[in-house]
Amino acid sequence: MDRYKNIGLKLTPQRLAILDFLEGNTTHPSAEEIFAAVSDRFPTMSFATVYNTLETLKEKGAVIELTGDPRKKRFDPNTAPHHHLICIRCRRIADVQVDYKIDLPRSSRMGFEITGNHIEFYGVCPACRKGGPEKTGSGVQTAGEESHEN
Amino acid sequence: MDRYKNIGLKLTPQRLAILDFLEGNTTHPSAEEIFAAVSDRFPTMSFATVYNTLETLKEKGAVIELTGDPRKKRFDPNTAPHHHLICIRCRRIADVQVDYKIDLPRSSRMGFEITGNHIEFYGVCPACRKGGPEKTGSGVQTAGEESHEN
DNA sequence: CAATTAGGTTAGAATAATTATAAAGAGATG
DNA sequence: CATCTCTTTATAATTATTCTAACCTAATTG
Numbered sequence: 001m002d003r004y005k006n007i008g009l010k011l012t013p014q015r016l017a018i019l020d021f022l023e024g025n026t027t028h029p030s031a032e033e034i035f036a037a038v039s040d041r042f043p044t045m046s047f048a049t050v051y052n053t054l055e056t057l058k059e060k061g062a063v064i065e066l067t068g069d070p071r072k073k074r075f076d077p078n079t080a081p082h083h084h085l086i087c088i089r090c091r092r093i094a095d096v097q098v099d100y101k102i103d104l105p106r107s108s109r110m111g112f113e114i115t116g117n118h119i120e121f122y123g124v125c126p127a128c129r130k131g132g133p134e135k136t137g138s139g140v141q142t143a144g145e146e147s148h149e150n
Numbered sequence: 151m152d153r154y155k156n157i158g159l160k161l162t163p164q165r166l167a168i169l170d171f172l173e174g175n176t177t178h179p180s181a182e183e184i185f186a187a188v189s190d191r192f193p194t195m196s197f198a199t200v201y202n203t204l205e206t207l208k209e210k211g212a213v214i215e216l217t218g219d220p221r222k223k224r225f226d227p228n229t230a231p232h233h234h235l236i237c238i239r240c241r242r243i244a245d246v247q248v249d250y251k252i253d254l255p256r257s258s259r260m261g262f263e264i265t266g267n268h269i270e271f272y273g274v275c276p277a278c279r280k281g282g283p284e285k286t287g288s289g290v291q292t293a294g295e296e297s298h299e300n
Numbered sequence: 301c302a303a304t305t306a307g308g309t310t311a312g313a314a315t316a317a318t319t320a321t322a323a324a325g326a327g328a329t330g
Numbered sequence: 331c332a333t334c335t336c337t338t339t340a341t342a343a344t345t346a347t348t349c350t351a352a353c354c355t356a357a358t359t360g
Contacts, residue, residue, distance in 0.1 A: 112273035123262035
């Protein structure tokens with residue numbers, strides 16, 4: 001929690017509650033899940049505060065907003081460079097700590113100034129493999145991607 | 151267009167109009183943009199038809215649904231394996247045809263059965279570099295990712 | 301050709317997620 | 331204490347997407 005003291009952020013009780021829930025959390029929660037968890041111990045919490053706080057934290061670089069789940073925003077308190085493994089059935093997201101050196105050749109940059117990259121691995125998680133969860137259907141961003149496999 | 155004849159799909163005028171708009175389109179349009187473009191030439195087009203058709207095409211593997219824009223769904227008629235370069239300001243998405251061999255070591259797969267992967271490169275597009283477009287703010291999925299750079 | 305069936309399309313309602321607004325609160329400063 | 335700034339809250343509004351029910355169309359059958 002110390003890491004938040006010096007980012008020029010007023011640490012209100014609500015923000016602390018959110019930060020406390022996020023700290024060390026590897027489930028990549030959505031705004032909804034954060035709201036649910038935090039309003040338990042903090043019944044006056046408002047949904048707007050969750051979004052406001054997340055937006056602020058994002059600007060300060062204390063959390064990262066994830067893509068990969070087209071249905072809702074998800075947030076990751078782990079701001080160190082890492083990639084993700086996404087279940088195409090239930091949308092569960094796991095961390096991938098493997099470090100890849102991927103460079104986009106200048107000739108392919110289309111004039112963009114590159115600031116970073118992120119790899120999404122797709123797959124079926126153990127639970128879904130046994131006909132488990134599967135709350136979500138619609139496989140996203142998977143077709144044709146198999147050939148990247150080895 | 152021939153590629154669509156044999157995927158077991160009834161080629162109605164509406165579907166043809168959508169397919170025609172998508173064909174060779176590299177702008178990764180959203181449902182909204184597709185609707186706007188197609189209802190020009192086809193004023194009776196309904197939004198539901200756009201979503202229905204895209205969902206059907208996705209199931210048939212004729213288009214890919216993209217992640218990378220948290221605000222809306224986007225679709226890519228290019229189903230060959232490729233990656234994307236995303237402007238963190240205006241959310242424009244460009245194709246990256248470079249082929250990367252990235253493999254997730256078995257020890258990092260968390261029991262997932264891997265089906266594919268997708269790299270998102272982040273950057274600032276030429277237009278936004280000159281204080282151009284920038285319709286969107288909120289940089290997504292960029293913090294900490296710089297260190298993947300070379 | 302009338303009746304039937306199987307999608308497909310449409311308009312509009314309904315949902316879900318997110319964002320905006322306006323009023324109230326809390327803390328710091330002069 | 332008055333003022334200022336920022337935060338929080340409740341609620342309304344917006345946006346994107348999905349659902350529903352009625353309608354349409356083409357193919358099929360009798």
